[in-house]
Amino acid sequence: MATNQEEVSLLGVVGSPFVCRVQIALKLKGIQYKFFEENLVNKSELLLKYNPVHKKVPVFVHNEKPIAESLVIVEYIDETWKNNPILPSDPYQRALARFWSKFIDDKIGGAVWKSVFTVDEKEREKNVEESLEALQFLESEIKGKKFFGGEEFGMVDIAAIFIAFWVPMVQEIAGLELFTSEKFPKLYNWSQEFMSHPVVKEVLPPRDPLFAFFKARYESLLADSK
Structure with a gap:
């Protein structure tokens, strides 16, 4: 300690x-x-x-x-710091947690970002497709559990904060439907549960200034492409 x-x-x-x-x-x-x-x-x-x-x-x-x-x-x-463990104690479960955390960064982060902040239509379509495919894997992985880590949130949940908070914001700005309750009901329920956790709520940045920042960036990108 x-x-x-x-x-x-x-x-x-x-x-x-x-x-x-x-x-x-x-x-x-x-x-x-x-x-x-x-x-x-x-x-x-x-x-x-x-x-x-x-x-x-x-x-x-x-x-x-x-x-x-x-x-x-x-x-x-x-x-x-050993209190409130984030990774599972079981070696196999730990390995899985690492795998899915890396999967989120490798397969979702970049693809979503390019779906929104790419002007080229073909490039955007390709990244939208990749994002939806990767989100489907996570939809299957959550399997109706409260959190990826079970009853308490853990490593994969923390890694996926990008999906819960940032993806809905940037997709709204770009007029895309990547992550919705209709497409991914289990993952969407997880995101609401995770963001309403007292620890997470206290840490999340204010949405409005962040939304304004990304909107300005998106509009600037569109203006530059004309």
Whole structure:
């Protein structure tokens, strides 16, 4: 367990799903930390020092030891602070949790983003198709459970916060129907359950300014393409 002498800080930006993953893990474990808001256009010396390879957020710093990549950070937090486990104790279940968390990043994150922020019609259609196919796999995986982790949320749920909160927002902006209660009823029910969890509710960024930010970005993309 961490003591009061331990220093924990997080470099991030409000509104990033990857930063939000780490914040959920920290909140679940009851860990006090300092948050350093980054400007990704003008990156701080601290960010360049702690993540010289990717120069991206989030970066988690524990007693001056930096760790990058959100899923790696969440796993480190889980191994360091043992209360409220995030990953299952069973090796096979742990492996599955890692597999589905990576699946979300590899197969859904990029495809959804390109579905919205791509002007080329063929490219957009291809990414919409990929997004729907990947979401169908998750619809089958949830199998009517409350959370991917069972009765309590865990690693896959935290990884999928992008689907629960960010996907509905960006699809609305682009006028797409990727993730709906009609297409994916089990996954949709999961998303509502997850976002109404007290720990998650406390960490989620305000929707309105984020919606305005992405809408402006989308409209700028359309204007540039004309």
